[in-house]
Amino acid sequence: MTISSGILLKIIFPTALIVSLVFQCEKNESPKTEPADQKLARIEFYDSTGNKNIDIIAEIVEDEYHRARGLMFRENLPDNQGMLFIFDDEALRYFWMKNTTISLDIIYLNANLKIVKIHKNTTPLSEKLYPSVKPAEYVVEVKSGFTDRYQVMEGDSISWHRF
Numbered sequence: 001m002t003i004s005s006g007i008l009l010k011i012i013f014p015t016a017l018i019v020s021l022v023f024q025c026e027k028n029e030s031p032k033t034e035p036a037d038q039k040l041a042r043i044e045f046y047d048s049t050g051n052k053n054i055d056i057i058a059e060i061v062e063d064e065y066h067r068a069r070g071l072m073f074r075e076n077l078p079d080n081q082g083m084l085f086i087f088d089d090e091a092l093r094y095f096w097m098k099n100t101t102i103s104l105d106i107i108y109l110n111a112n113l114k115i116v117k118i119h120k121n122t123t124p125l126s127e128k129l130y131p132s133v134k135p136a137e138y139v140v141e142v143k144s145g146f147t148d149r150y151q152v153m154e155g156d157s158i159s160w161h162r163f
Helices: 006-012 015-026 064-069
Strands: 040-046 052-061 081-091 104-109 115-119 136-143 157-162
Touching: 040 081
Parallel strands: 052 081
Antiparallel strands: 040 052, 040 157, 081 136, 104 115, 104 136
């Protein structure tokens, strides 16, 4: 899940929707707003020498609402799957784990698809912010431990294409 601040959420969402989301979240229910036309991508991870490490299938997230929702309320995430967040520009990004029950590795990438920051083994259900530290235009979320298992490191890169 991504946020810039609590104020941003209030600007993006009408008050009634915020109240609805908070009420449903407090009851441990998922808001019923899943996209009807899920967009998918194949992401390939490359080490700093250009050798391919691994590839995964990821949901593509390009709009503000779905960026804010991210992987909230999911109960599992297979090792070979993830989520690709696409932004319109490079900027400092901040993600958090509120309402996310799965520990994740959060991978920030610049406009050239180079990994600029990785946060490993994030704390589920936490409001702790995980910053990109450097400007990022893309973010990939994968199951916790993925980056260690496949030796994905800062300085590595990805390529991706839509299905």
